[in-house]
Amino acid sequence: MTKQSEFDVVVVGGGPCGATAADDLARQGYRVALMDKAGRIKPCGGAIPPRLMRDFDIPTHLLCAHATAARMIAPSGKTVDMPIENGYVGMVNRDTFDEFLRERASASGAQRIRGEFSTIERTADGQSHVHFVNETGTAQSIRARYIIGADGARSKVAKQNIKGAGKIPCVFAYHEIIKISDHVMADYDPSRCDVYYQGHLSPDFYAWIFPHGDTASIGVGSAHKGFSLRGAIKDLRAASGFATYETVRTEGAPIPLKPLKRWDNGRDVLVAGDAAGVVAPSSGEGIYYAMACGREAATAVTEALKAGKVSALKHARKRFMKAHGKVFWVLGIMQHFWYRNDKRREKFVQICADPDVQYLTWQAYMNKELVRAKPAAHARIFFKDMGHLLGLSPT
Template sequence: MTPTGLDADIVVVGGGPAGATAADDLARAGRSVVLLDRAGRIKPCGGAIPPRLVRDFDIPADLMVARISAARMVAPSARTVDMPITDGGYVGMVDRDVFDEWLRDRAASHGAERRTGTFERILHDADGATVVEYSTKEGETVRLRTRCVIGADGARSAVGRQSVPGAERVPCVFAYHEILRTPDNAPAPYDPQRCDVYYQGHLSPDFYAWIFPHGETMSIGTGSARKGFSLRGSVSALRAATGLETAETIRREGAPIPLKPLRRWDNGRDVILAGDAAGVVAPASGEGIYYAMLCGRLVAEAAEEFCRSGNPQALRNARRRFMKAHGRVFWVLGMMQYFWYASDRRRERFVAICQDKDVQRLTWQSYMNKELVRRDPLAHVRIFFKDLAHLFGLVRA
């Protein structure tokens, strides 16, 4: 039975980068789309975007509040290693409240209908229509009849937990950061064009802490999967150590960050996940904006194929395409986090490896272009043997 009287071909739950991108692409393709989002929530995020994202998704330069030209890695011993970006490359920094809203507005400008509310459940009518129920701020329950639901509602997605087997088991790091107003005379070693990354066990026993410039503001935060570890205490210690304890705090934010793509993104019928809900945040780095937007685009393509053909098998294509393009990168980063973040002794050696010019060049090329660099196989061989030497303690850290 073919359902009639639908409110939209597709309902997208969640208006972050993944959901807004999916809604925009589908609206441009001529599909009727409802973009359902909760108002006022800002995800804790360093806000880094690579040039590849700017190109692929037509992001205007004025959304970037800073252009980063280097990273500084800080070891447990407090030794620092600077990694300059060469050949005109950069890391763009965006404020998520402004950036996400711009993406939602762009989707609406192309025909997506924006709704504000909290997702409650997915049901099915007798004629086969999929029904999304959500509640408004006033407490009203609203029903939307549709053909397909895209769950882009973040880590531990409510859409995923209800609909996709295994979605409740995604491993997460819990991230916490504080947005500070950048002092007029920011204390050294702060540099408005450099990201500082702290690989120190007392700041994170299994991830890292950071200070990222955002022009008039800065993000200072940390993450950990270890229960009982005080994220606020860690950020407070980092602020004190860097002379930022008296800087004005604008807001505080925390959320789980998934670090492994789910084995399945769809329910084989009418629901597919995107972004954090699908687990597409890079291990080791925690980078998520580019991967979320690419995931949103691939999910939109799969949802369009499903709506056109009526074959729910089309929904599986999104994960296949994503993992074909980036599965190896995620595996490499996962292994890197497993080995190098395990102890301060290994973190010290990891920072030492970052002094290597081959490591720096290939790291930035891979980050900016979002693909493993294959043009210089000898550099990869050199790095491999240097990694082994550091791992087994054959060289000084």
């Protein structure tokens, strides 16, 4: 099965988080196994910021489109366009993007294993054995000093090893990839992301149409279990003129919207990415945060390997939340207030027309940190938000 059965680190999950962690560790010369199930593609709009391109050395050929604006659509049908000044949103196809990251990790020395994680067994001699089922259906196991669980929102690694991991709140996402013809409607712009804040399409989140070059992602998210995601997409495709366009593939999966309070088991396991709950509230953005989390996980495991102290595993969550916790908190408040009903969603889209909001939104997105350089803009936004919430602003 493998050339070696003992590793310093086994990374379970080969998405952006796991592949980044495996690559970082392998580059340092550690014996790394990257375990991933074959054929799975996560439902995702595929948006990545310029900072991700810089921080993780992503080649531009992986971008299938450059979005230079977003259109926000209110419940009433009113639209607000938000152009991006001196920047862009990069769009990627997750099948090719994720495979590039996995292959890069392999080229750095990580050993790829096609298989599905089963459980971790600790033997009397203190060793950890990772049990899995390979692609032929055969049960196998390998030994590891540490295990990074990057196996998604319903992570088996997390559920079996981290207290409370099975109760993480999620939005359920579903999207359909459609083939874009040469004769698309006048309202479709291949350089614009369309975001629908309409209760009939999502009672608590949003729906989207994102350009992907010769295809487009039409998706929706909701935490309401009784809500029909497929029905919402059918309605959106009909309303946007895409009802008869060829469907290339469909995908669905839960997306966590709250970081776990603890990411390690104090012994040999550290979870990261969706398994740790690091998807941004309000926007549902996850690729950048998954890769940043994967890097923090690799750094923490490196510290544990060098010092021989499992307490180093706690550093991953501490550093990640120090860097991004405030952003998650602000976005969580936004989602709680503005996505509650169509009346508030209407006001939210109206606020998006404000130049201060647009500037601070895009600066925060592209640089992945809160903008502190314009305190007057923050103050203006605060008072405008309060005016809308109290019904004092004109509609």
